[in-house]
Amino acid sequence: MDTVTAAWLRARPALTGTAPALHRDSTPQEPLALFQNWITAAAEDGVPEPHAMTLATVDADGLPDARTLLLKDVDERGWAFAGPRSSAKGRQLAANPVAALSFWWQPVLRAVRVRGPVQEASREDSAADLATRSAAARAGVAEGDWVLWRVVPTRVEFWQGAPDRRHTRIVYTPDADGWRHSWNQEERPRRGADGEEYE
Numbered sequence: 675m676d677t678v679t680a681a682w683l684r685a686r687p688a689l690t691g692t693a694p695a696l697h698r699d700s701t702p703q704e705p706l707a708l709f710q711n712w713i714t715a716a717a718e719d720g721v722p723e724p725h726a727m728t729l730a731t732v733d734a735d736g737l738p739d740a741r742t743l744l745l746k747d748v749d750e751r752g753w754a755f756a757g758p759r760s761s762a763k764g765r766q767l768a769a770n771p772v773a774a775l776s777f778w779w780q781p782v783l784r785a786v787r788v789r790g791p792v793q794e795a796s797r798e799d800s801a802a803d804l805a806t807r808s809a810a811a812r813a814g815v816a817e818g819d820w821v822l823w824r825v826v827p828t829r830v831e832f833w834q835g836a837p838d839r840r841h842t843r844i845v846y847t848p849d850a851d852g853w854r855h856s857w858n859q860e861e862r863p864r865r866g867a868d869g870e871e872y873e
């Protein structure tokens with residue numbers, strides 16, 4: 675068996691997916707529309723479980739934490755996820771109601787990041803989410819402990835990799851009238867101080 679060294683890690687292929695075409699002229703005004711476009715395209719292109727994401731939170735001591743969750747809903751109110759209030763994430767969100775989400779769709783070379791404050795959904799919405807779970811999954815949850823939360827986005831980044839390292843980054847931030855976005859494509863491969871290309 676190989677030993678995991680820096681050299682071994684460097685030898686792993688990266689950014690081996692195939693990115694779909696991206697047209698600047700048809701960039702939506704709102705991040706929600708682009709997210710819906712990208713996650714459905716990812717599913718159509720065979721990305722398994724495109725609704726799996728990393729949820730990062732911050733505990734009462736300011737230490738970050740992260741784990742994998744499923745996206746339960748997404749609409750004008752935000753990106754929704756669910757879990758027990760009594761969990762570490764539940765305690766962390768009670769102490770610091772902020773979060774970041776990260777999606778990585780390897781086959782299509784796309785990633786999305788969302789960050790912002792977190793709002794707890796209504797009891798009805800949380801109960802409705804719990805009701806969609808299997809009986810076995812519901813059985814392990816104490817009455818009233820299941821919560822649906824929403825990340826209300828203050829920044830949404832869409833990143834698409836390119837084999838020549840001319841990656842594209844589309845960043846949405848809210849402004850008084852709705853959303854503004856910037857589009858940035860690397861003009862040439864970026865190089866580190868050691869002359870090596872880096873991602």
Ligand SMILES: Cc1cc2nc3c(=O)[nH]c(=O)nc-3n(C[C@H](O)[C@H](O)[C@H](O)COP(=O)(O)O)c2cc1C
Pocket residue numbers: 726739740741742743744745756757758761762763764
């Ligand atoms: C693909 C996948 C999906 C998951 N979905 C959820 C979820 O929707 N809600 C949840 O509470 N935990 C989910 N988990 C488990 C979490 O990763 C985590 O172990 C659990 O929520 C406890 O995290 P915490 O101790 O930081 O609160 C999922 C794990 C995986 C691998």
